[in-house]
Amino acid sequence: MSLLGTLKGFGVTEIFQLISQQMKTGTLVLTSPESTISLVFDNGVIQGIKSDQWEIDPRADILIKGGFLSEKDYRTALENEKKNSHRWHDILINQGKIKQTFLDRASNVVIKTTLLQVFQWKEGNYRFEDWEVDLENALSCHIPSEGVILDTLRIIDEWPMIKQKIPPVDYCPVTIMPLTEEIVKKYSLGAVDMHIFDLIDEKRSVESIVRQSLEPPFEALSSLVRLIDTGLVEVFPQGTKEIRDSSIARRILLTKIKRVSSYVLLVLTAGILFFLGEPRIFTGIGIPKEITDCIRTQQELAQDYARRGISLSGLDTGTDTRLSSSSRE
Known part of the structure; x- marks a missing residue:
């Protein structure tokens, strides 16, 4: 037919x-x-x-x-x-x-x-x-x-979004940080993504990377855009090594600052919790006078019971009341 x-x-x-x-x-x-x-x-x-x-x-x-x-x-x-x-x-x-x-x-x-x-x-x-x-x-x-x-049909649907993010083909991609197993899992990178990442050497242009990848152009460019969006890669015009090095140094510095800030925040949080937590019972800082008086009275009673050899578990309400009155007298 x-x-x-x-x-x-x-x-x-x-x-x-x-x-x-x-x-x-x-x-x-x-x-x-x-x-x-x-x-x-x-x-x-x-x-x-x-x-x-x-x-x-x-x-x-x-x-x-x-x-x-x-x-x-x-x-x-x-x-x-x-x-x-x-x-x-x-x-x-x-x-x-x-x-x-x-x-x-x-x-x-x-x-x-x-x-x-x-x-x-x-x-x-x-x-x-x-x-x-x-x-x-x-x-x-x-x-x-x-x-x-x-x-x-998937490619045709995704292409307009990918196309507007593609850098000039004569620009050179540069890796910002090494690709680790943790990063691969974090960003769900696939085989094509890692293959494109491995081809980046600061000398190859976007066009060269796509050709040498032996991947369909859409797949190769999609992976490159994904790497750029995650911050693992940046692109620069050819011959701008100083600009690239400055950008990479700035990115590394910002990463270190974020890590140090996290540690400082952790130490400050621990200090605040320590200051506002259990030590306040002993220092009385920030605690109303009525509460500190009550705590002091209970501490004195406990010390008195201990000197007199009285077991707290053996006390009933009546005994406790009499002992308390006797102690105060």
């Missing part, structure tokens, strides 16, 4: 929901004024994705810009690819020029970035052919459609 129409009448979200619910197998072709993107489905699960805008393998572009692969090695691998049946990335992995882990992370960046782009299309056409399944030149993956919908 073939489906086709315009994105104005039937949005990308609705198309993905239909494919997911009916567990369709086939190829979805989405066309906008800028590009055409094809997605291959198998029982509602995305198995491959490709775009007519990819002049080179987008994974290679990400690895080159991130400094994980030289353009020369990539071009050489492409030439060797034409001479044998091995793909360029398999050749480079066998040669030890790149790691499979880096290639997988680059694939994840390409797929999530492309899907985010597609879900924001408001104009264009779609066509779904349930007999046309072609993975040639497609970037392989295995992503349930329902998960894509939820994750992408």
Whole structure:
């Protein structure tokens, strides 16, 4: 069965929901004024994705810009690819020029970035052919459609708030304090947050950190904003080392002042409690005269009973009254 129409009448979200619910197998072709993107489905699960805008393998572009692969090695691998049946990335992995882990992370960046782009299309056409399944030149993956919908809509919803907090891409982030287990728990930092924190070295710009993280841009920038909001990181223009050092010193000083203030407050509180507490009974400071006279009388009676060998537990009310009168006489 073939489906086709315009994105104005039937949005990308609705198309993905239909494919997911009916567990369709086939190829979805989405066309906008800028590009055409094809997605291959198998029982509602995305198995491959490709775009007519990819002049080179987008994974290679990400690895080159991130400094994980030289353009020369990539071009050489492409030439060797034409001479044998091995793909360029398999050749480079066998040669030890790149790691499979880096290639997988680059694939994840390409797929999530492309899907985010597609879900924001408001104009264009779609066509779904349930007999046309072609993975040639497609970037392989295995992503349930329902998960894509939820994750992408979350990003679209959160992006406006994150975007307004993103520092200029040429600024350099600086860590203010080391990342400890206590801090990680306090701010509920995740794996991406800690990965971004580890990449901060006072030399890399925001743009460099995002590229070298091999994380989808939204995830990397969200983590950086989170680190800034918690006060663990600050950003400064490149070449302003003196300003950075002054700000860091000021932050450390304020932290120490807060700690010292806490200790001083604790000591003062203990002193006040000691002054207003039990010692007042002995000094009589701040206690009405009637109460101190009563306490003194009771102390004198107790001392008198002790001299006369009288046990307090053996006294009854009448005895106590007589002894009290006798003592006063």
